[in-house]
Amino acid sequence: xxxxxxxxxxxxxxxxxxxxxxxxxxxxxxxxxxxxxxxxxxxxxxxxxxxxxxxxxxxxxxxxxxxxxxxxxxxxxxxxxxxxxxxxxxxxxxxxxxxxxxxxxxxxxxxxxxxxxxxxxxxxxxxxxxxxxxxxxxxxxxxxxxxxxxxxxxxxxxxxxxxxxxxxxxxxxxxxxxxxxxxxxxxxxxxxxxxxxxxxxxxxxxxxxxxxxxxxxxxxxxxxxxxxxxxxxxxxxxxxxxxxxxxxxxxxxxxxxxxxxxxxxxxxxxxxxxxxxxxxxxxxxxxxxxxxxxxxxxxxxxxxxxxxxxxxxxxxxxxxxxxxxxxxxxxxxxxxxxxxxxxxxxxxxxx
Amino acid sequence: xxxxxxxxxxxxxxxxxxxxxxxxxxxxxxxxxxxxxxxxxxxxxxxxxxxxxxxxxxxxxxxxxxxxxxxxxxxxxxxxxxxxxxxxxxxxxxxxxxxxxxxxxxxxxxxxxxxxxxxxxxxxxxxxxxxxxxxxxxxxxxxxxxxxxxxxxxxxxxxxxxxxxxxxxxxxxxxxxxxxxxxxxxxxxxxxxxxxxxxxxxxxxxxxxxxxxxxxxxxxxxxxxxxxxxxxxxxxxxxxxxxxxxxxxxxxxxxxxxxxxxxxxxxxxxxxxxxxxxxxxxxxxxxxxxx
Numbered sequence: 001x002x003x004x005x006x007x008x009x010x011x012x013x014x015x016x017x018x019x020x021x022x023x024x025x026x027x028x029x030x031x032x033x034x035x036x037x038x039x040x041x042x043x044x045x046x047x048x049x050x051x052x053x054x055x056x057x058x059x060x061x062x063x064x065x066x067x068x069x070x071x072x073x074x075x076x077x078x079x080x081x082x083x084x085x086x087x088x089x090x091x092x093x094x095x096x097x098x099x100x101x102x103x104x105x106x107x108x109x110x111x112x113x114x115x116x117x118x119x120x121x122x123x124x125x126x127x128x129x130x131x132x133x134x135x136x137x138x139x140x141x142x143x144x145x146x147x148x149x150x151x152x153x154x155x156x157x158x159x160x161x162x163x164x165x166x167x168x169x170x171x172x173x174x175x176x177x178x179x180x181x182x183x184x185x186x187x188x189x190x191x192x193x194x195x196x197x198x199x200x201x202x203x204x205x206x207x208x209x210x211x212x213x214x215x216x217x218x219x220x221x222x223x224x225x226x227x228x229x230x231x232x233x234x235x236x237x238x239x240x241x242x243x244x245x246x247x248x249x250x251x252x253x254x255x256x257x258x259x260x261x262x263x264x265x266x267x268x269x270x271x272x273x274x275x276x277x278x279x280x281x282x283x284x285x286x287x288x289x290x291x292x293x294x295x296x297x298x299x300x301x302x303x304x305x306x307x308x309x310x311x312x313x314x315x316x317x318x319x320x321x322x323x324x325x326x327x328x329x330x331x332x333x334x335x336x337x338x339x340x341x342x343x344x345x346x347x348x349x350x351x
Numbered sequence: 352x353x354x355x356x357x358x359x360x361x362x363x364x365x366x367x368x369x370x371x372x373x374x375x376x377x378x379x380x381x382x383x384x385x386x387x388x389x390x391x392x393x394x395x396x397x398x399x400x401x402x403x404x405x406x407x408x409x410x411x412x413x414x415x416x417x418x419x420x421x422x423x424x425x426x427x428x429x430x431x432x433x434x435x436x437x438x439x440x441x442x443x444x445x446x447x448x449x450x451x452x453x454x455x456x457x458x459x460x461x462x463x464x465x466x467x468x469x470x471x472x473x474x475x476x477x478x479x480x481x482x483x484x485x486x487x488x489x490x491x492x493x494x495x496x497x498x499x500x501x502x503x504x505x506x507x508x509x510x511x512x513x514x515x516x517x518x519x520x521x522x523x524x525x526x527x528x529x530x531x532x533x534x535x536x537x538x539x540x541x542x543x544x545x546x547x548x549x550x551x552x553x554x555x556x557x558x559x560x561x562x563x564x565x566x567x568x569x570x571x572x573x574x575x576x577x578x579x580x581x582x583x584x585x586x587x588x589x590x591x592x593x594x595x596x597x598x599x600x601x602x603x604x605x606x607x608x609x610x611x612x613x614x615x616x617x618x619x620x621x622x623x624x625x626x627x628x629x630x631x632x633x634x635x636x637x638x639x640x641x642x
Contacts, residue, residue, distance in 0.1 A: 003434060007639075086440055138613070142621040147387065147440065148563045149616060152609040155556055163602035282444055319459045321551075324452025331445040332431070339435040 005343040015340045020287055020294075022340075023333035024301065030329050040316050048315050049308035059307055061194040065265060066306045069094065069257035069277040071202040071299035074284030075209045075292035076253030080246035082213065082290045083222035084229070087247055089135065089150030090254040091278025092157035093128035097255025098262045099161050100127025102180055102269040105187045106169045112185045120187065121259050128255015129248050131157060136247035140240045146247075158274060165271040180269040189264040198260030202299070205253060209292035222246065254278060280306075283331040302327060358591065360474035364545050366583025368393075368537040370482045372561035373568070373575045374489050375533025380565055381493060382526035383506035383633035387443025388428050389534050390558025391450020395420040396535030398454040401542040401549040402461055410469045413543045414478070414536065421535015422528055424450055429527040433520050436637045451552060461549040469544040478540050483576075485533075490572040502526060506631035509638040519638050534558065556609065563612045567619050569629040578615070585611050 028046060035045030053059045073090045080087045101124035104116060135150040162178075171181045189196040213219035225232035225242050233239065257277065262269060284302050288294025309323025339345070372389055379386050386392075400417030404410045428446050431437040469476050493499035504512040505522045513519050541557070542549055560582060568574035589604040620626060 005434075005436065005639075081441075088444060138617055142617045143623065143626070144613070144616040144620040145563075145566060148559060148566070149613050151559050152556070152563070152613050155609045156606045159602040159606040163600050167600070279448060283448070286441060319456060321452060321455040321459060325449070325456050326452075328445060328449030328452045331441075332427070332449055335437040335442055335445060336431055336435055339437060343436070 002348050004346045004348055005339070006346050007343055008341075012341050016289065019337035019340055020289060020298075020334060023287070023330060023337045026333040026337075027326060027330045030333075031326060034322065034325070035316070035318075038316075038318055040318065045312070045316055045318075049312050050304055052311055053304050053307040058194075062307055063300065063303045064195045064199050066303035067299040068196070068198045068202045068264075069261050069275075070281050070284045070302055071206055071295050072198070072257040072260070073250070073254045073278060073281035074288060074295035074299050075202075075206040076250035077281055077285040078288060078290045078292050078295055079209055079213055079219075079222065080250040081285055082226050083242050083246050084226040085243055085246040086147045087132060087135070087150050087250045088147055088282060089132070089152075089154045089157075089278070090250065090281050091274075091276065092150070092154035093131045093251045093254035094258040094261075094275075094278045095154075095157045095161050095273060096131040097124035097128035097258030098269065098273065099164065099258075100124050100255065101259035102183075102262055103169065105183050106180050106269075109181050112187075114186055116186045117189065117263070120263060121256065124259020124263075125252040125256045128258060129252040132247040132251020132254070133244070136243050139243050146243070154278070158272070161269075161273055162271045165269050165273075169269065171268075178271045183263060183267045187263065188267055189260060191264060196260065196264030198257070198264050201256065201260060203296065205256075206292045206296050209249070213292060218245070254281075280327055283327055283334075286331055287334050302330075305330075357474075358587065362580070362583045362587045363479055364474070364583075365587050366580045367479050367482050368540045368545065368557060369561050369564060369582055370576060370579035371478070371485065371540065372534045372537035372558060373564045373579055374482075374485055374572060375530035375537075376562060377565050377568070377570055377572060377575055378489060378493070378502065378533075379526045379530035380634055381506045381570060381631055382502045382523050383509055383631050383636065383638075384432065384523050384527055385439045385443065385635040386425070386428055386432075386446070386527060386530055387440060387562065388424060388446025388450065388558075389530075389561050390554055390556070391447035392421040392424040392428075392531050392534035393450075393538035393541075393558040393561075394454045394552070394554045395424050395450045396538030397542040397553055398458040398461070398538075398549060399535070400539030401466060402457065404466045404543055405461060405464055408467060410467055410543050413466070414469075414539050417535045417539025417543070418532045419535065421531040421533070421538065423531075425527050425531020425534070428531070429524050432637065433523055433527070436639060439635050439637070447558070455551045458549045458551065462551070464549070466543070466547050468547040469540075471544070476544055478536070478544060486572050486576050493572070503631070506633055509633050509636070513638070513640055519640065523638075534561075537561070560608060560612050563616055567615045569619065569625055570631065571629070582608060582611065 032042035032046055035042045053063055101120040104120045104123055135146045138144040138149050139146045166178045169180050171179055221237045222242055225237055225239055280302055284295050284298045287298035305323045305326045309320040312318045312322055313320040372393055376389055396417035399420030400413040403416030404413030424446055428442055431442045432439045501517050505519050509519045564575060564578045567578045586608040589607045593601055593604050
């Protein structure tokens with residue numbers, strides 16, 4: 001038997017819709033096999049991992065909290081990847097956003113008014129944007145590969161964060177723990193239960209980015225440059241400006257995600273701070289078919305893998321590392337299933 | 352003198368995994384495929400090598416297992432990008448994320464376990480010697496043999512290579528598997544010789560640095576050797592400076608290898624002529640034969 005691809009005469013819109021669903025189904029099948037190999041009843045395992053997190057109020061709130069940064073970053077990355085611009089350093093921009101937002105209460109611990117919240121959110125976005133602009137500038141000015149530079153800066157960002165939070169940003173009254181002062185009052189995001197205002201930002205941002213991408217000239221420009229760079233250049237679209245724009249947007253979104261995470265969840269900076277949201281957001285972007293609205297659904301789905309991992313550890317005694325495996329496998333199947341959009345797969349007997 | 356020798360040995364052992372992984376990726380990219388999954392293949396090599404050495408007590412079996420770990424991930428990459436024509440950048444990222452997750456799960460019970468280190472003679476083990484031989488072999492193969500000519504033809508113009516009757520996909524599969532074997536071996540070197548233990552994420556970005564080194568070396572094995580040793584030297588010297596406690600923050604010194612990588616990329620990529628002369632033209636493009 002050999003596997004052949006046959007090009008479809010037209011892009012299959014049915015498959016475009018079905019492929020993420022098939023990918024999720026295959027991931028579940030893979031999960032069932034893993035559970036079975038580990039000596040857990042597969043159905044029970046799948047229930048505990050993927051269904052239970054959605055059944056009670058408390059874990060539904062946690063789900064939204066986890067999905068918030070994933071959607072924010074996934075939507076920004078979707079825009080960037082659509083333009084064939086590969087920012088894979090969202091994790092670093094996320095950390096810098098958290099750091100910049102946290103710097104405000106560290107510098108002005110007694111500042112209490114609604115303005116401080118806005119200033120912190122803006123500082124976070126700006127922190128992420130500026131960190132993301134480093135690879136953008138290096139790409140435009142020196143043609144340095146943005147994949148490698150943006151990724152290298154993740155490690156640098158983590159070390160900068162560690163240095164500052166252990167050093168000048170540490171809480172002087174904090175008994176030498178590597179933590180900043182606690183944010184109070186207006187320095188925190190308003191929240192309902194565990195869910196904080198960031199969830200609303202994520203929803204609005206995803207819708208706004210979808211509007212930019214599919215209803216504005218800028219979005220058309222980016223999609224053209226991504227699909228056919230030569231055609232884009234003939235149309236007078238500037239590839240350099242697209243690089244700056246995409247890194248600015250995806251960086252600012254990652255920075256905002258970092259800001260909302262420290263303002264809404266931890267309420268202080270503490271090191272080490274490696275939530276890995278930035279890398280999972282890459283999967284969110286692809287599972288959402290590089291559409292910002294798709295990122296909303298994909299973000300919720302990947303949030304389940306985080307929560308389910310914790311549940312698996314607690315009730316099934318399977319290490320929570322399984323979450324990372326499911327996330328990797330999911331991206332894998334998403335990419336494989338995307339082939340079905342443009343091609344038919346034919347199995348032929350060997351000649 | 353003894354101290355100087357000790358530092359030299361440390362630099363060599365730090366450079367060897369970068370060199371081996373880089374050589375593999377160099378051949379892959381010469382055939383026109385961009386596999387960003389080096390980090391994932393490496394970390395799988397590290398865990399498989401360590402696990403096999405722990406189970407059998409034989410570090411040489413560990414080496415073999417690490418190669419298989421890398422090749423397994425490379426085959427997944429090949430199936431997606433070469434057979435299913437998936438985007439190479441995205442698939443490479445998937446391999447890295449999957450490799451980091453799978454290795455963490457497999458290695459869960461191996462954390463903190465002891466193994467017999469790969470034997471060495473005054474700090475020089477067989478993989479160090481092998482890495483030099485491999486550099487020479489890859490260089491000879493790519494530029495002095497027919498096979499190398501075919502690989503470069505496939506990487507520079509896959510349509511012409513196909514028209515001349517070469518199996519583009521088959522050549523690329525072979526190169527991807529070779530790259531996986533090298534990355535796995537490099538990972539195995541980390542967990543069997545460099546620091547004989549298993550720690551989650553123990554590759555710590557070395558796979559990405561190896562990728563950057565290939566660009567830095569402008570796809571030439573000889574320059575890759577120089578680049579890998581330059582990097583090994585810088586990262587080890589950063590550690591040594593740390594012990595002098597001159598008040599330089601340790602985080603700055605730890606970030607040095609990453610900052611140097613960025614700087615190296617900027618310097619090399621800024622030279623357009625050099626890049627245009629050496630970059631495989633079809634790098635990162637899928638090939639669809641018209642049947």
